[in-house]
Amino acid sequence: xxxxxxxxxxxxxxxxxxxxxxxxxxxxxxxxxxxxxxxxxxxxxxxxxxxxxxxxxxxxxxxxxxxxxxxxxxxxxxxxxxxxxxxxxxxxxxxxxxxxxxxxxxxxxxxxxxxxxxxxxxxxxxxxxxxxxxxxxxxxxxxxxxxxxxxxxxxxxxxxxxxxxxxxxxxxxxxxxxxxxxxxxxxxxxxxxxxxxxxxxxxxxxxxxxxxxxxxxxxxxxxxxxxxxxxxxxxxxxxxxxxxxxxxxxxxxxxxxxxxxxxxxxxxxxxxxxxxxxxxxxxxxxxxxxxxxxxxxxxxxxxxxxxxxxxxxxxxxxxxxxxxxxxxxxxxxxxxxxxxxxxxxxxxxxxxxxxxxxxxxxxxxxxxxxxxxxxxxxxxxxxxxxxxxxxxxxxxxxxxxxxxxxxxxxxxxxxxxxxxxxxxxxxxxxxxxxxxxxxxxxxxxxxxxxxxxxxxxxxxxxxxxxxxxxxxxxxxxxxxxxxxxxxxxxxxxxxxxxxxxxx
Amino acid sequence: xxxxxxxxxxxxxxxxxxxxxxxxxxxxxxxxxxxxxxxxxxxxxxxxxxxxxxxxxxxxxxxxxxxxxxxxxxxxxxxxxxxxxxxxxxxxxxxxxxxxxxxxxxxxxxxxxxxxxxxxxxxxxxxxxxxxxxxxxxxxxxxxxxxxxxxxxxxxxxxxxxxxxxxxx
Numbered sequence: 001x002x003x004x005x006x007x008x009x010x011x012x013x014x015x016x017x018x019x020x021x022x023x024x025x026x027x028x029x030x031x032x033x034x035x036x037x038x039x040x041x042x043x044x045x046x047x048x049x050x051x052x053x054x055x056x057x058x059x060x061x062x063x064x065x066x067x068x069x070x071x072x073x074x075x076x077x078x079x080x081x082x083x084x085x086x087x088x089x090x091x092x093x094x095x096x097x098x099x100x101x102x103x104x105x106x107x108x109x110x111x112x113x114x115x116x117x118x119x120x121x122x123x124x125x126x127x128x129x130x131x132x133x134x135x136x137x138x139x140x141x142x143x144x145x146x147x148x149x150x151x152x153x154x155x156x157x158x159x160x161x162x163x164x165x166x167x168x169x170x171x172x173x174x175x176x177x178x179x180x181x182x183x184x185x186x187x188x189x190x191x192x193x194x195x196x197x198x199x200x201x202x203x204x205x206x207x208x209x210x211x212x213x214x215x216x217x218x219x220x221x222x223x224x225x226x227x228x229x230x231x232x233x234x235x236x237x238x239x240x241x242x243x244x245x246x247x248x249x250x251x252x253x254x255x256x257x258x259x260x261x262x263x264x265x266x267x268x269x270x271x272x273x274x275x276x277x278x279x280x281x282x283x284x285x286x287x288x289x290x291x292x293x294x295x296x297x298x299x300x301x302x303x304x305x306x307x308x309x310x311x312x313x314x315x316x317x318x319x320x321x322x323x324x325x326x327x328x329x330x331x332x333x334x335x336x337x338x339x340x341x342x343x344x345x346x347x348x349x350x351x352x353x354x355x356x357x358x359x360x361x362x363x364x365x366x367x368x369x370x371x372x373x374x375x376x377x378x379x380x381x382x383x384x385x386x387x388x389x390x391x392x393x394x395x396x397x398x399x400x401x402x403x404x405x406x407x408x409x410x411x412x413x414x415x416x417x418x419x420x421x422x423x424x425x426x427x428x429x430x431x432x433x434x435x436x437x438x439x440x441x442x443x444x445x446x447x448x449x450x451x452x453x454x455x456x457x458x459x460x461x462x463x464x465x466x467x468x469x470x471x472x473x474x475x476x477x478x479x480x481x482x483x484x485x486x487x488x489x490x491x492x493x494x495x496x497x498x499x500x501x502x503x
Numbered sequence: 504x505x506x507x508x509x510x511x512x513x514x515x516x517x518x519x520x521x522x523x524x525x526x527x528x529x530x531x532x533x534x535x536x537x538x539x540x541x542x543x544x545x546x547x548x549x550x551x552x553x554x555x556x557x558x559x560x561x562x563x564x565x566x567x568x569x570x571x572x573x574x575x576x577x578x579x580x581x582x583x584x585x586x587x588x589x590x591x592x593x594x595x596x597x598x599x600x601x602x603x604x605x606x607x608x609x610x611x612x613x614x615x616x617x618x619x620x621x622x623x624x625x626x627x628x629x630x631x632x633x634x635x636x637x638x639x640x641x642x643x644x645x646x647x648x649x650x651x652x653x654x655x656x657x658x659x660x661x662x663x664x665x666x667x668x669x670x671x672x
Contacts, residue, residue, distance in 0.1 A: 013645045124660035143650040154664030215622030
């Protein structure tokens with residue numbers, strides 16, 4: 001019996017701890033938080049947010065050292081890859097999570113919330129995002145996706161005594177597991193037909209021999225629909241506005257920025273390595289998703305009276321813009337590279353401008369206790385700095401120079417037109433028309449802030465806590481600097497590629 | 504060898520018929536308790552199919568997780584909340600949703616059945632794909648070490664969140 005067991009020779013995998021250092025630091029911070037929370041009293045609760053923030057910044061150190069080192073590290077037989085693409089996105093997730101913690105510090109401490117556990121769940125979710133950037137195999141991608149989503153479901157319901165928050169958590173959970181089930185079914189079909197979970201091995205097999213099988217089409221469609229839910233693409237967006245409105249606002253900003261970006265990262269990993277040869281299947285599907293998503297998101301956003309819901313629909317429209325280059329990515333390798341870089345760039349800039357907009361919403365709600373657009377009336381009279389900041393973010397979201405968003409949108413146009421196909425040109429036109437529609441609601445909010453009078457003539461200034469101020473300054477800084485010197489960002493995104501392994 | 508294959512095939516069809524019958528009873532049953540118990544038949548049948556496919560580890564996991572944990576959770580959930588445990592006529596949907604669900608179900612069955620048949624047909628995998636449990640554990644701690652560790656963090660996070668959301672305060 002034992003002799004038989006011994007025949008299964010198990011060799012310990014060699015692990016590159018430098019490559020895994022960012023993830024290990026985040027996981028260690030999570031464990032430290034659990035212990036600190038368990039062994040300290042109520043009066044030292046403030047420590048938890050500081051520890052979480054410091055841990056996230058500490059995890060940036062190995063990210064920088066890995067980038068400086070520059071070698072592409074391949075672990076676990078190609079299932080986990082640390083390259084420029086992964087490192088840029090890891091930095092994005094760490095920094096946006098740090099900003100979310102800045103937004104949360106006072107909000108969570110002053111409200112009736114569980115504090116320590118809140119930061120623990122944020123860290124767990126961020127860990128999932130960091131794993132996602134490097135995951136190059138179906139199992140890692142699925143596990144990372146669940147680690148991102150499950151803490152997020154619970155965070156959406158964090159306002160325990162509020163029926164709207166409970167509804168948000170439950171709705172997000174039900175839609176999320178439904179999407180996971182579809183995604184998993186698609187993955188199992190892909191695994192069944194290719195016999196591998198490694199994206200590098202799936203790529204050639206899907207591309208060549210078994211090209212015309214309906215099962216391949218079905219697998220690809222199911223996987224894309226699964227991620228369609230995660231990135232809130234129309235018609236799989238129905239959860240987003242209710243969840244965004246019901247969840248505590250810092251959680252909403254986390255969902256709208258980091259969680260959505262993670263969905264796109266997973267989609268890109270799978271599309272560019274696994275499905276790349278099959279653009280006859282995913283091309284038209286993503287084309288339609290992108291066109292419908294941006295148009296529907298913008299048209300519905302026009303009618304919103306609640307600012308968080310408006311930002312939710314604006315986020316849906318932005319998801320449409322981000323999807324657009326992926327529709328033409330399969331035209332040629334050059335266009336694919338262009339599309340990949342434009343999406344990564346958009347995600348980076350989108351994080352700064354959207355987190356900033358949420359920071360201002362949180363700051364204003366500290367005074368007005370309301371999220372309706374009319375509560376922003378006369379903001380300029382009593383909070384000129386916040387008004388200017390919000391205007392910058394709205395200009396950026398609308399894509400007006402010099403705020404950062406124009407460059408992101410330009411890159412999307414460049415990727416779409418570089419394909420040289422009629423599909424690419426039509427989609428570029430739709431993006432253009434939508435940008436004009438979008439200015440309708442961004443502009444309306446700007447007019448309300450600058451022109452209207454404050455309700456009841458109440459012009460007492462808003463007291464903005466330091467952490468929130470830091471978040472606004474940080475995001476305004478990034479948005480403006482990137483808008484004026486886009487080269488600072490393209491310096492990091494230019495070397496990005498995902499094909500080096502696949503081809 | 505041949506006799507074994509015939510027996511295997513007969514067992515497959517018997518179990519498959521049981522699963523389909525159980526699944527139909529789950530959705531047509533008007534008693535919530537009975538529906539949950541019919542689900543036991545479905546999930547146990549799936550476990551039996553895994554054994555026939557020589558996937559012993561998956562079969563044991565299916566029994567432990569689905570039969571052992573999830574069904575018990577369902578039953579506890581029904582009994583601890585104030586749901587009716589007897590027959591309940593309101594448990595049924597109206598006529599139009601029923602027809603809609605039926606059409607979608609049949610369409611999905613046709614689509615998936617056709618593409619699965621087209622994809623795999625009567626391809627035989629032979630002994631190659633028989634996974635011994637020892638091999639599964641080997642790959643968990645070598646090739647799939649990272650997802651395994653990630654799942655441990657996921658369980659910790661789920662535990663923390665569930666306690667916060669469920670505790671009375």
